[in-house]
Amino acid sequence: MTRFSLSIKVTLTALLGVFLLGWGTARAQVTVSLPTVTAQVGTTPDLPIMVSDLTGLDVQSYEFIVAYDPTFIRISGVDVSGTLSDVAGAKPPQVNLTTPGQIRVSYASPTVLTGAGTLLKLKASFDSRGTSPLTFNSFMFNEGTPAVVTTNGSAVVP
Secondary structure, three states, rough: HHHHHHHHHHHHHHHHHHHHHHHHHHHHHHHOOEEEEEEEOOOOOOOEEEEEEOOOOOOOOEEEEEEOOOOEEEEEEEEEOOOOOOOOOOOOOEOOOOOOOEEEEEEEEEOOOOOOOOEEEEEEEEEOEEEEEEEEEEEEOOOOOOHHHHHHHEEEEE
16 A cells, blocks of 8 residues: 555545534534423412533533513523532523513533533513413524524413
8 A cells, every 4th residue: 555545545534533523513402491381470480491411512601582471470580509500610690681571691601511401490470360482582502502492481370
């Protein structure tokens, strides 16, 4: 075997490895879900945002916007206690509630998040009877990787 053909084989093998590694990362996709909940007027349940398994996906940050009907529900912030975002050394999520009917959250962790389950909880109160959709206007991990599939929810106050 000539030095030239050996060089081509090594190059092609390296390119194939890079392609396969990139393909696996590009195909990684996380499901992020808002709950469907029924609660009574005057109650203050937490609304969990659930995620599929983040293990091995190098997730260290996320940001999202959730829209809701402020006529029936009030969201006052977030809670990370007991969630995947409850990481030692992490700063609390940044929360923006300046637009009525919308919560904007951003979070960064010093370490990667692992596992599946509750990413964080929205702190809510139900002020009157009605139904409010809970809708992701946007959701992104890191700077767009891994990809995300969102499932919206709703809050019903009978």
